[in-house]
Amino acid sequence: MSKVKCDHCHLEFNDDVMIHDGEYRFCCNGCRGIFHLLKDEGLESFYSKMGDTTLSPPTEQFEASSNFDTPAFSERFVTRTKEGLSQVSLVIEGIHCAACVWLNEKALHKMEGVIEAHINYTNNKARITWDPDTVKLSAIIDMIRAIGYNAFPYDASLQEVRANKERKEYYLRMAVATFATMNMMWIAVAQYAGYFTGITQDIKTILNIAEWFLATPVLFYSGWVFYRGAYYGLKNRLVTMDLLVVTGSSLAYLYSIYITVFEKGEAYFDSVAMIITFVLFGKFLEVLSRKNAADTLDIIGKHIPREVSVVEGDSIRSVDVNEVKVGDVIVIRSGERSAIDGEVISGEGSFDESNLTGESEPIFKRIGDRIISGTTSIDALMHYRATKDFAHSTLSNLVNLLENAMAQKPSIEQLANRLSQHFSSTILFLAIATFWAWYFWPHSFDRSLMVGISVIIIACPCALALATPVATLVGLALGAKRGILFKSAAQIETMASSTMVVLDKTGTITQGRPEVVYSTIHQPFDTGALYTLVSSSKHPISRGVMEYLERTEEGIDSCNIEEAREIPARGMVGRFNGAMIAGGNALFMQELGIDVDTSSDKSLFYYAVNNKLAARYELRDLPKERAYESISLLKNLHLRVVMLTGDHEAAALRVANEVGIDEVYSHLTPEGKAAFIDQAHSEGHVVVMAGDGVNDLLALAASDIAIAMGNGSDIAIEVSDVVLMNDSLTSLAEAFSISRKTYTLIKQNLGISLVYNSITIPLAMMGYVIPLIAAISMSFSSLLVVGNSMRVRWLYK
């Protein structure tokens, strides 16, 4: 049968299942609706713009758009501009290509009252400005949905705005500095040529004035950050690197003006510009690799439902979570996440609590059981009574704890910062001492001042400023190639000096899903029937059995089972060839009147045909591949390796024995894990925590370095500092070795620049340094540092 492309989404389907509409073919009514809408609006050139991209067909489940007009919503997300317009930041879902961006912007611009719609293609975030008197936000949202996308709001929190602004500010400053310095270089060529071959004083003055003209914006515009830094440093009684940069460059600048005006000696304008540019570049690298905390809290916000359905008399109404009172009756449907703690009053079904407890098995709940906010209903439709309001529910508490933990995250002062303080004060002292020594020797004031300044300039902090950022960038690149993403460069150093690594069990050390390790066949049976039965369930145990059957039985195929159904917290039953087949746990078998052997510390799955036990499978969560080797690698790095788990002790100990961990703590709540980390901190440990689930969140946030597995939950990845894309423990060990190598590199780089200075500073103090030598040494020391870092990169290619 021929495959035909849907005219809207471009996905291919068989011709006979398509909706035929004249010459057009659509896969669903959603696609047809959008196609006609675009045609009516005159936007059909979208299809020629999108080229070969395919779209996802529209989905219909949206919360009512009228929610976007409520005062509560606008208070939280909508801002007012000076002109009295409203502005909102949205994340648009479903953007696949540049044409999608074009279509959204175009469709919104066509609406009366929408003043500006700007969509960022890279992160799918949109900023929409509209006139609230002409159009409502709900109408705008409806338009976005009508053309097949969805939008949800995010708090464009001040932090993110500030981070972007800071970055942009640096771009501007760097553009000015680079422009001026590069132009100054060719003027400097003329200067140096003149220095060696002779130059008339008037030409020299012209060149000096041109350099003066170029150096001014560099020092006062690009260099403003250093003045600011130096000022705040002095306010806190600290001699910072900024102060050294500022004193050196300002003195050199003033001295050069003096030279230019009175037409004697050599000007230092080029050194002024070069110092500022190099150090600014180093600072910019730091800003670039700093972690943006703003996005994290956005993502957490996305996981909290904003509304719940409350029963009022006979009707059900959506209510903002903050307006729910204790005692209100709330409806929860399958697939929904609960936002408020409560007690079930009618209905039953299973809940996924893995979010909070890490327990992979669904929990069956009936009347009288407690509902914990943040857990997801798998198949339950139930009414429950709120026992707490939103602010006091488990989920809000967790988010609050998390925000606190992240705000208080310990930071270890970087080596370069510690060093630069001593370095700066030493150099300033030496410069002043040199000046007085020369002045009393006796030399002229000019000459003494010039020698004093040359000490500061030659001690050029360029190499020192570049030492750390360049090395960490190399480290970041090395990690990225191996699927280890360091989110922030500063963390590499912290990780290198860590003394303790804490691992979560489920999903970090183990694979996070049960596998059949032992099977007993009591009587022969048709494996195809069992295979079909288990594949009908999404329960991890059934999945484990299914994978086992696929692995062991060749060419297994599903067959027809009648009346198959799942019994929550028990198992599955069905009818095959007239025989009743049942698979499930021990409780289920006992209810069927079958006596089973329950003596095992593993999860058990039984299969019965016509109420006779046919097979028994033992399943357990196995450690990941090469776990033992990786753990021993970590131990060889002299790290204290600890395993934490919410699981019971027997299971924890068995896994620990297998992978070679001696220190195990079981039965821990999420708060307990975090408390353990705090305890370790108070013992003076620098703690690295690796985990994957929401139940590890608090511990991750409390640790010095949080490592998340790539397939862990979104929030865990957001909270973490390092992400291991391939989930393996081998890359965990590798992350440690990379961070240590990078740290060694940082130390080498700092060493190089210090050794360099210890040679050049005495020369400067003796007065042997002319501007040319200052410039050359500055570039050369920076090149040495960059070259040394690159060497490592080539070494580990």
Add this chain to the structure above:
Amino acid sequence: MDSWVVAMMLGASLVLGGIALIAFLWGIKNGQFDDETKMMNQVLYDDEGELNDAANQQRKREELKKKAYKPE
């Protein structure tokens, strides 16, 4: 060679370079380099429709201004 020639050439080239720099700074401030992916695609979308669209937005903005100044 008279020194004023050097001065003039230096001055002229610095002014020209300065103009380019100011244009670049204006571009950064204006957000033209904010979205690298969109920037690369922008060249595909600059036909008549886009100009009309831009003019339309301009018109809406001006109408709004007029409305704001309207005496009650």
